[in-house]
Amino acid sequence: MSEHSQLGAYALGALDADEAREVEAHLADCAECRAELVELEELKEFLGEVPPEAFLDGPPEGGDLLLQRTVREVREAAAAPSAVATPVAPVAKKRGRWLLVAAAVVVVAGALGGGVLIGRQTVEQADGPVPGSVQVSATDAASGATMATTVEPRENWTWIRVRITGLKPGAECEMYVTDKAGKVWTAGSWVVTEQAAREGSRFGGGVLISPDQVKSVEIKTVQGAHVVTTTI
Amino acid sequence: MATTATEYFPGWAPAVTGIVPSVGDYQGADAGETFVRSLYAEHGRSLLAYATRLTGDRAAAEDVVQETLVRAWKHAADLNKGAGSVRGWLLTVARNIVTDRARARAARPAEVADVVDRPPVEGDHSDAVVNTMVVLGALDQVSPEHREVLVELYYRGRSVAEAAQELGVPPGTVKSRTYYALRALRAVMAGSEAEVAR
Ligand SMILES: [Zn+2]
Numbered sequence: 001m002s003e004h005s006q007l008g009a010y011a012l013g014a015l016d017a018d019e020a021r022e023v024e025a026h027l028a029d030c031a032e033c034r035a036e037l038v039e040l041e042e043l044k045e046f047l048g049e050v051p052p053e054a055f056l057d058g059p060p061e062g063g064d065l066l067l068q069r070t071v072r073e074v075r076e077a078a079a080a081p082s083a084v085a086t087p088v089a090p091v092a093k094k095r096g097r098w099l100l101v102a103a104a105v106v107v108v109a110g111a112l113g114g115g116v117l118i119g120r121q122t123v124e125q126a127d128g129p130v131p132g133s134v135q136v137s138a139t140d141a142a143s144g145a146t147m148a149t150t151v152e153p154r155e156n157w158t159w160i161r162v163r164i165t166g167l168k169p170g171a172e173c174e175m176y177v178t179d180k181a182g183k184v185w186t187a188g189s190w191v192v193t194e195q196a197a198r199e200g201s202r203f204g205g206g207v208l209i210s211p212d213q214v215k216s217v218e219i220k221t222v223q224g225a226h227v228v229t230t231t232i
Numbered sequence: 233m234a235t236t237a238t239e240y241f242p243g244w245a246p247a248v249t250g251i252v253p254s255v256g257d258y259q260g261a262d263a264g265e266t267f268v269r270s271l272y273a274e275h276g277r278s279l280l281a282y283a284t285r286l287t288g289d290r291a292a293a294e295d296v297v298q299e300t301l302v303r304a305w306k307h308a309a310d311l312n313k314g315a316g317s318v319r320g321w322l323l324t325v326a327r328n329i330v331t332d333r334a335r336a337r338a339a340r341p342a343e344v345a346d347v348v349d350r351p352p353v354e355g356d357h358s359d360a361v362v363n364t365m366v367v368l369g370a371l372d373q374v375s376p377e378h379r380e381v382l383v384e385l386y387y388r389g390r391s392v393a394e395a396a397q398e399l400g401v402p403p404g405t406v407k408s409r410t411y412y413a414l415r416a417l418r419a420v421m422a423g424s425e426a427e428v429a430r
Contacts (some may be wrong), residue, residue, distance in 0.1 A: 004411070005404075005407055005408040005411045006407050006411070008407065008410035008411030008412075008413065008414045008415075009385065009392050009406065009407045009410045009411070010363060011414070012382075012385045012386050012410060014385040014390065014391050014395070014410070015391075015392060015407075016391065016392070016393070017266045019392075040414050041419065043414050043417055043418055044386070046367050046370075046417075046421070047367065047382065047386050047387075049364050049366070049367045050320075050323075050364050050367045050368050050371070050387070051282050051285075051323060051364070052387040052388065053278050053279075053281040053282035053285065053323070054278055054320070054323055054364075054368055054387075055278070055383045055388075056277045056278040056281055056389055057274070057277065057278065058273065058274070058277050059272055059273050059276040059277055060277040060279075060280040060281070060297075060363075061277070063272070063276055063294070064299075065294075066276075066280070066297060066298060067268075067269070067276070068296045069274050069294075069298055069300045070297075070301045070302065071268055072270055073267050073298065073302050074264040074268050074301075074302060074305050075261045075264065075265060075266060076259070077264075077302065077305075078261040078264045078308075079261060093330070094287060101356055114336055132419065176411065202261050207362075
């Protein structure tokens with residue numbers, strides 16, 4: 001019992017050396033705890049999606065000028081309604097590889113033990129695409145990959161599902177969504193398993209744009225090679 | 233049955249709508265000012281600290297915070313629907329601004345070293361996407377006692393002994409709470425799947 005309740009603190013690396021050794025000794029003998037530790041460590045990965053600064057509250061120190069500038073900008077923008085009504089103009093830019101750092105914003109994958117958060121099972125169990133979905137598919141002559149893409153409307157955001165055949169096992173793929181203004185959004189990354197390479201790899205990711213703004217969905221490898229694109 | 237965002241992630245999903253342009257209830261200059269001031273008062277420290285770490289530069293960070301708050305005002309109506317994850321939305325937008333600016337500044341060629349920040353990706357089963365808003369939204373749904381123990385141990389990097397002192401509870405309580413906090417977090421996140429499968 002005591003070892004079991006220590007597992008959380010152990011997974012987060014918060015035990016002292018003696019306690020950690022105790023837990024490790026127990027883990028060596030207890031398959032149940034080992035399995036549980038795997039789950040707890042996955043949760044730790046999820047926690048890593050939130051920056052530590054998220055738990056600071058209140059206004060910043062010495063930020064008065066910042067607040068004044070911000071208020072002024074809002075007042076000026078409010079005085080010019082046409083400017084306000086315009087969506088934040090996304091600037092079309094070429095995506096540098098190094099921005100994979102940015103990809104971490106929207107991405108992490110993970111399974112929660114038996115229950116994948118929004119995993120393949122969930123996607124398969126859904127009663128087909130939701131109303132208003134758009135489905136397209138395409139084959140890339142160069143890579144040989146075929147992708148069926150479903151663009152599903154959510155409450156003002158969009159869930160994009162793909163099923164891709166012709167991928168190599170072990171390939172690290174990323175999904176990029178281009179909106180009609182030319183802005184590129186990252187919708188997640190994953191690794192293709194042996195099974196998925198044989199049977200088709202499924203992936204889903206969310207983007208914070210409305211479905212009618214989705215222009216195309218492209219899969220690239222993490223190394224930057226184009227795999228396949230579907231145009232909506 | 234159609235699956236809505238709320239079914240996927242009960243409780244926090246509406247915050248995700250924040251990107252859709254809308255001035256909503258804050259059209260007037262006064263209302264806009266009030267809105268921005270309230271965001272600043274509540275989230276300013278968090279945002280500025282985060283932007284400062286990302287940019288490594290206070291002046292640049294202030295610009296990022298300014299732009300983040302202005303965008304929030306432009307999307308106020310949507311942001312207000314999901315109070316729980318407003319901060320997640322703001323932090324995500326701030327990070328996007330930082331990366332957009334960095335991208336505009338230097339279209340650098342591919343560098344492998346730059347991908348180190350990526351989370352590990354494993355297995356095709358993991359075709360789910362979890363982001364700051366999701367996790368912060370889930371943390372909002374566990375009890376305050378559970379949340380605070382995770383914040384102390386994980387985000388503040390405290391040991392069990394330090395957290396026990398900080399929270400005024402015995403070390404054994406910190407340990408068991410940590411365990412149950414992680415289980416509770418797991419239940420919140422897995423709960424969204426149960427909703428979907430219904
Ligand atoms: Zn055990």
